Amino acid sequence: MEAGIVGLPNVGKSTLFNALTSSQAAQSENYPFCTIEPNEGIVNVPDGRLQTITNLIHTKKIIPAALKLVDIAGIVKGASEGEGLGNKFLSHIRQVDAIIQVVRCFEDPDVTHVAGNVDPMADIDTIETELILADIQTLENALPKAERTARTGDKEAKLLVATINKHLEHITKELPLRTLSLTEAEAKVVSSFGLMTAKPILYVANVDENDVNGENDLVAKVREHAKQSGAGVVPVCAKVEAEVAELEPADRAEFLDAVGLTEPALEKLAREAYRTLGLHSYFTAGEKEVRAWTIPVGATAPQAAGVIHSDFERGFIRAEVYSVEDLVEYKSEKEIRNAGKLRVEGKSYVMNDGDVVHFLFNV
Incomplete structure (x- = not known):
């Protein structure tokens, strides 16, 4: 499953992509269509439950869920008729599972807007049209x-x-x-x-560094549009997030506090993109690793097992399941079992977000 980052030229798409993936996708430098071929990157999906599990089940490795992102070239009016990169741009969007549209919600005379003025609703209308x-x-x-x-x-x-x-x-x-x-x-x-x-969409309001929580009127208009269409909105200052991505982890908390954030906005964006794709996670936990596995919402236990290995799905017998909350309350899997809280689920069980699971199978 992958999400494509789209938007008009010079709205901050590539800056955002770089910060998310800590890669060096081409920067526009005020030149539309600098991103010609789509850049691809993998971003981890932050999940505090992994650390909660690890605090109680000591392990050698923690592996979060991951999301594939594709940075797609900027679009202009007339793309459906071949303007700009036209059909090439559209073919890249057809291949992704969800759309992340970056809209500019800040004023900056040094960054040219392709339409001549900053109007996020006009930007949304241009791309949707x-x-x-x-x-x-x-x-x-x-x-x-x-x-x-x-x-x-x-x-x-x-x-x-x-x-x-x-x-x-x-x-x-x-x-x-x-x-x-x-x-x-x-x-x-x-x-x-x-x-x-037909693809689900998430709007990213790229805001000024003096408005990192997206409290301006432009973002309010995007939120209202998203509410009416059932989409999500995440305000992000791509410039600030790019700076955060370059800092050592030990220095990030102080920097975030100074600009008024409790966590990098990109962490919320990754989680919202994950949700927009219709995905959630279950966990496996042991001495070798604690790992988040990605499954579609509505997946059954055998389908979830198949994400680990096709043999697990083919030979599925049952799943032993408990919640992270159970682990916090009882402190260990042994005590969860002793308390009768370890559930035994069969082939028809629909996985819940955050289930901790042991699969039993026979091939």
């Missing part, structure tokens, strides 16, 4: 072939035609497809289309 137009084009291109096949009596083709028309009726009202309700069968027949407005 281009993605809507591109999705309409994808759907309209697919419809004739589906209709020809449907005329032969093919049931799946008939469903596809009906589903495409359902999508077109919705999106031609300038509504993103993530707001369209679909059955499981409808979602499956269009899953290969890579429809961009």
Whole structure:
């Protein structure tokens, strides 16, 4: 699972990506389209529960969950018709599972805005419009072939035609497809289309270093839009976060306190991106390692076991499960078991966020 970072040129995408991944993606330096090929990086998902577990189960290694991020080239109005990097940009978005849109919510005369003025709602509208137009084009291109096949009596083709028309009726009202309700069968027949407005979205409000918590009117407008569309918002000062990323861990707390933050905003961003992708974590804990494993919300115990190894899923017998709260209360797995709090779950068990698990399997 991966999230793509998108936005207009010069909104701070690459600065944000660098800080998140501690890499050196190309900086725009006021030159649109500096990020031509997408940069990719892996970012850890901060989770205080790992340390809580480790405090009680001594281990040699701690491994957090990780998230793949893709820094995609800046978009401009007309991208759906080939402006800027046009189709190349859009093809990169089709390949990711969720969108992180960076919008500029700060004034700086030294950083040119591609539209000439700072207006985050106009930025959001520009990108959403281009993605809507591109999705309409994808759907309209697919419809004739589906209709020809449907005329032969093919049931799946008939469903596809009906589903495409359902999508077109919705999106031609300038509504993103993530707001369209679909059955499981409808979602499956269009899953290969890579429809961009169907992807979940998270907004990152890039703010000034004097407003690190995003309390200005521009951020308020982004929050209101996100609330109406069911999206999340994280205010981030990319400039401050870039400085934090360069500091030694021992110096970070003092710096954060000085600028008014309790934790790097990027930590909250990583967690929100993880949530936006529909993911959560379960843990395995032992002397060798304490580890967070990434699974989709709704995954069953055998599916969660399969993330560790396919043999675990294939030969799944049962899962022994307890919570981090149980560990805090009883101090050890032995005492959790003695207290009768160790649950034995079967193949139909749906994993909860934060479960600590031992899988039993036989291949």
